Amino acid sequence: MNQALLQVKGLKKSFNGIEVLHSVDFSAEAGKVTALAGENGAGKSTLMKILMGEYQADGGEVLLEGKKVAFSSPHQALKNGISMIFQEMSPFPELTVAENIYMGREPHRFCFLKKKEQNKMAEEKLAELKIRLDIHKKVKKLTVSELQLLEIAKAVSYDSKVVIMDEPTSSLTAMEVSLLFDTIRMLKERKVAVIYISHKLEELFQIADRVCVLRDGSIISSRPAEEVTEDVLISEMVGRELSQIYPKTDKTIGDVAFRVEHLARRGVFSDVSFEIRRGEILGFAGMAGAGRTEIAEAVFGVEHYQAGRIFLHGEEIKIRHARDAIQNHIALIPEDRARCGLNLSGSIRDNMCVTILDRIGKCRHLIASRETEREQTSEIAEKMRIKMSGQEQKVLYLSGGNQQKIVVGKWLLTKPDVIIMDEPTRGIDVGAKYEIYQLIQQLAGEGKAVLIISSEMQELLGVCDRIIVLREGQIAAEMDVKEASQEKIMAAIVNQEEERRKN
Amino acid sequence: MKLATIQQHKDKLSKLGIVFVLLGLIVLWSCLSDAFFTTNNLLLIIKQVTLYGILVIGMTFVLVTGGIDLSVGSIVALSAVFAAHYCSGEYLELPLIVPISVAVLIGTACGAVNGLGVAFCNIPPFIMTMCMMLAARGAAYVYTNAKAIFNLNEAFVNISNGFLGRTFDAAGKVDQYGIPYMVFYFLAAFAIGIVLLHCTTYGRKIYALGGNKEAARYSGINTRWIEFSVYVISGLCAGICGFLMASRISSGNANSADGYEMTAISAAVIGGVSLSGGVGTMYGAMIGVLIVGVISNGMDILGINTYFQQILQAVIIFVAVYIDVHVNRKRK
Structure with missing residues (x-):
């Protein structure tokens, strides 16, 4: 039998006396891509963090090239040839791209840094991977997708025997994903074992040689990729059949609820006009950096804009602060949960009720009302099917899907008429995704106007009624979902770039 | 459900943990x-801690937002010398409300300047309040010419040094000790602090801001105003502490309350208030104050010299925070 490069036998891990990994067996072969699929909270990240030495296993063993290993820190794992692209990226914001790639192993003579050589090495590495990044740029100035590219370059640059990729494409555009796949193929040729984790199932089919499904801390199946179909995979992951990926409900589209005219902000977006009808789901497509998020934030009042008018139910409204938006029943579910969505050190109830404090307080809304807070929280928690041990539980300890549900829930409490969702399903598992889609349909069915920003074209096509494609801060195309296709959207996104190249 | 009860018990225990430290020290x-x-000594402890106890209340508001206020000690000195000035010499006969309001206004104004700098000019709290620390202390020296102000109005001195229910026998000796007024100030101040931080929507917003400022802004909270307001509260507390200080030492002295900001910060931290914001309670801060009071009172009684006391205090603060950090880490 072909000896696997990396073998995991009977691995166990508990947190707070709760076992999250039950005797997991798993292996990755050299020159193959082993995909690991599973819902959020299934234990994928925990398993990978044990391999990287970030956590220590409570039982079982890890064999690297047949030798038993147990790393006590990521540093040791790196030295022994395992590197990882982390789901939560942790770069050094004040340092440059090159410095980040070679952090901790800078080329040096005695104790003097060889900066020129480092830059040269970084440049070569990026060229080899066909990643376009300015190596002198400070990392804090990179966008989310550029950061992810940096993390990929960094992980690959260790020349490891095993490369673990935990959700490497969550913020990448389609083109960048295909670049990453080229990189993975290159790694395969070099006999590297790649462990690939992603919620995007179609990616698994494109790149994986073998697919393992992890559910509730146990390996459910492990098969060659050719033998696996999407339906089987999904039902194995969630442990139940999902009738459709994108649920649909009957709804009627009413009159215009929300209209934006000639919105502009210098250097970011210009002349953006669109409208959303009651019961309609509008989608914003486009590359990262096309201004989608910025437009949403301007409309919601957390970013400024220089020109343009906003109308709600035909009346012009002024929005200068998120408070104004909330008062006008507009909600924004932000892209970056950890940064702008949640107070991680707070309890579930604190997070839920923060948007409605001024509405539910007693005595002219000055005194906080614990009972109302409790009622509202349990009502939404039930509606959203949030898995929690109690309202006092800290949000920090919840899985990504449940955290996202809390962000959505806290905005539903404001009883919005217009709901903007920026990447509502980023980094959450199939089951939670399905619930979010159901919720979106339900909200539209109730006559609310919904705007969805997403980098996943499949998702936009499945969920929306109408799609607007943005390109460099301008509306490039607008199409009814019946006429839209992935190719059409892609064409609208790329068009201008090609034109520019011709010039 | 099982998980929920475990978590709740753990939370309760960790909150009680600090109470056990206090009880342990008392034993x-x-x-x-x-x-x-003895009753008298226990009351004395509260009397001794009231001055920085009031500072800790304001400090807790600031710390929960993730800020820090280094200027409170200096603001106490500045408002103390003003209070002393307005109840001595040519102003000896003025009603008490005058020195009290002057002190409170000066404290609040200094706090407002801190708040403006931090919330509206984006100066880091450490730097802003350090500037205020220097400026207020300097102003106090300039105002008094570095000379202490003595001979204060007796009614004013009585504010901090008086007792409720103190009786004398025929020979003029103390018959019943009575309860120091300071004890009531202490309890009233903490009652107000607890209500404001834990029972109001304003308090909830402070925690939201301290936990994640961006998320708070996205949730429609006026983060600038909230941040501004906590420094005003801290300044107000320092102003109140200022006139109590002048009254207690029966003089206005520009070098009084030296280092009080550090005592206030350490009491809050011992009580479980996190320097990174969003975590901690007013109850914990109150216990923290009492622990600091009990430690120094006990050492005084045992006759341990002051310099050695400082070393011991450092050790105790370190141990308290060490335990807190590790209990928290385990819960993750």
Whole structure:
């Protein structure tokens, strides 16, 4: 039998006396891509963090090239040839791209840094991977997708025997994903074992040689990729059949609820006009950096804009602060949960009720009302099917899907008429995704106007009624979902770039 | 459900943990000295901690937002010399409300300047309040010409040094000790602090801001105003502490309350208030104040010299925070 490069036998891990990994067996072969699929909270990240030495296993063993290993820190794992692209990226914001790639192993003579050589090495590495990044740029100035590219370059640059990729494409555009796949193929040729984790199932089919499904801390199946179909995979992951990926409900589209005219902000977006009808789901497509998020934030009042008018139910409204938006029943579910969505050190109830404090307080809304807070929280928690041990539980300890549900829930409490969702399903598992889609349909069915920003074209096509494609801060195309296709959207996104190249 | 109850018990225990430290210290001192566990001495402890106890209330508001206020000690000195000035010399006969309001106004104004700098000019709290620390202390010296102000109005001195229910026998000796007024100030101040931080929507917003400022802004909270307001509260507390200080030491002295900001910060931290914001309670801060009071009172009674006390205090603060950090880490 072909000896696997990396073998995991009977691995166990508990947190707070709760076992999250039950005797997991798993292996990755050299020159193959082993995909690991599973819902959020299934234990994928925990398993990978044990391999990287970030956590220590409570039982079982890890064999690297047949030798038993147990790393006590990521540093040791790196030295022994395992590197990882982390789901939560942790770069050094004040340092440059090159410095980040070679952090901790800078080329040096005695104790003097060889900066020129480092830059040269970084440049070569990026060229080899066909990643376009300015190596002198400070990392804090990179966008989310550029950061992810940096993390990929960094992980690959260790020349490891095993490369673990935990959700490497969550913020990448389609083109960048295909670049990453080229990189993975290159790694395969070099006999590297790649462990690939992603919620995007179609990616698994494109790149994986073998697919393992992890559910509730146990390996459910492990098969060659050719033998696996999407339906089987999904039902194995969630442990139940999902009738459709994108649920649909009957709804009627009413009159215009929300209209934006000639919105502009210098250097970011210009002349953006669109409208959303009651019961309609509008989608914003486009590359990262096309201004989608910025437009949403301007409309919601957390970013400024220089020109343009906003109308709600035909009346012009002024929005200068998120408070104004909330008062006008507009909600924004932000892209970056950890940064702008949640107070991680707070309890579930604190997070839920923060948007409605001024509405539910007693005595002219000055005194906080614990009972109302409790009622509202349990009502939404039930509606959203949030898995929690109690309202006092800290949000920090919840899985990504449940955290996202809390962000959505806290905005539903404001009883919005217009709901903007920026990447509502980023980094959450199939089951939670399905619930979010159901919720979106339900909200539209109730006559609310919904705007969805997403980098996943499949998702936009499945969920929306109408799609607007943005390109460099301008509306490039607008199409009814019946006429839209992935190719059409892609064409609208790329068009201008090609034109520019011709010039 | 099972998980929920485990978590709740753990939370309760960790909150009680700090109470056990306090009780443990009381038992320890009681064993070491007969003079410690007497009603009068326990009341004396509260009297001794009231001054920085009031500072800790304001400090807790600031710390929960993730800020820090280094200027409170200096603001106390500045408002103390002003209060002393307005109830001595040519102003001796003025009604008490005058020195009190002057002190409170000066404290609040200094706090407002801190708040403006931090919330509206984006100056880091450490730097902004350090500037205020220097400026207020300097202003106090300039105002008094570095000379202490003596001979204050007796009614004013009585504010901090008076007792409720103190009686004298025929020979003029103290018959019943009575309860120091300071004890009531202490309890009232903490009651107000607890209500404001834990029972109001304003308090909830402070925690939201301290936990994640961006998320708070996205949730429609006026983060600038909230941040501004906590420094005003801290300044107000320092102003109140200022006139109490002048009254207690019967003089206005520009070098009084030296280092009080550090005592206030350490009391809050011992009580479980996190320097990174969003975590901690007013109850914990109150216990923290009492622990600091009990430690120094006990050491005084045992006759440990002041310099050695400082070293011991450092050790105790370190141990308290060490335990807190590790309990928290385990819960993750």
